[in-house]
Amino acid sequence: xxxxxxxxxxxxxxxxxxxxxxxxxxxxxxxxxxxxxxxxxxxxxxxxxxxxxxxxxxxxxxxxxxxxxxxxxxxxxxxxxxxxxxxxxxxxxxxxxxxxxxxxxxxxxxxxxxxxxxxxxxxxxxxxxxxxxxxxxxxxxxxxxxxxxxxxxxxxxx
Numbered sequence: 001x002x003x004x005x006x007x008x009x010x011x012x013x014x015x016x017x018x019x020x021x022x023x024x025x026x027x028x029x030x031x032x033x034x035x036x037x038x039x040x041x042x043x044x045x046x047x048x049x050x051x052x053x054x055x056x057x058x059x060x061x062x063x064x065x066x067x068x069x070x071x072x073x074x075x076x077x078x079x080x081x082x083x084x085x086x087x088x089x090x091x092x093x094x095x096x097x098x099x100x101x102x103x104x105x106x107x108x109x110x111x112x113x114x115x116x117x118x119x120x121x122x123x124x125x126x127x128x129x130x131x132x133x134x135x136x137x138x139x140x141x142x143x144x145x146x147x148x149x150x151x152x153x154x155x156x157x158x
Contacts, residue, residue, distance in 0.1 A: 004058050011051045018044045082145055089138045096131040103127045 022040050103124035110117045 004054065004061065008051070008054055008058065011047060011054065015044065015047050015051065018047060078148075086138070086141060086145075089134065089141060093131070093134045093138060096127065096134050100124070100127040100131050 018040060022037065022044065103120065107117075107120045107124045110120050
């Protein structure tokens with residue numbers, strides 16, 4: 001990008017020099033300078049055309065750059081959403097694991113006391129089942145994330 005800016009600066013400087021030479025040229029009533037003035041005007045027009053082409057290229061590059069930034073920003077936003085979703089799942093898994101530990105501890109205490117409690121067994125089983133569901137959802141979310149990342153590559157092959 002700096003190469004284009006440097007070229008544009010050099011072309012503008014050349015245009016200014018050519019313009020100065022044209023202005024400093026002898027008045028058109030001098031027939032000896034008509035060819036030189038025409039030649040300088042042609043060179044000035046050629047430089048203006050080259051400058052316009054470079055400016056168009058710079059505009060096109062800026063457009064591509066803006067489009068690339070927009071795509072990157074969209075991807076970052078999707079990744080942030082995915083991270084937030086996984087954070088929720090992680091918190092739910094932590095909560096379920098805590099509940100499962102608590103149920104198992106109560107069940108162990110009841111068994112050590114020699115008084116098994118069917119309610120504690122059911123509660124522990126439910127907590128374990130819910131922990132398995134949370135783990136399955138987390139695995140599914142991770143799999144969906146991997147598949148979403150692979151979709152662009154699969155679409156290119158088709």
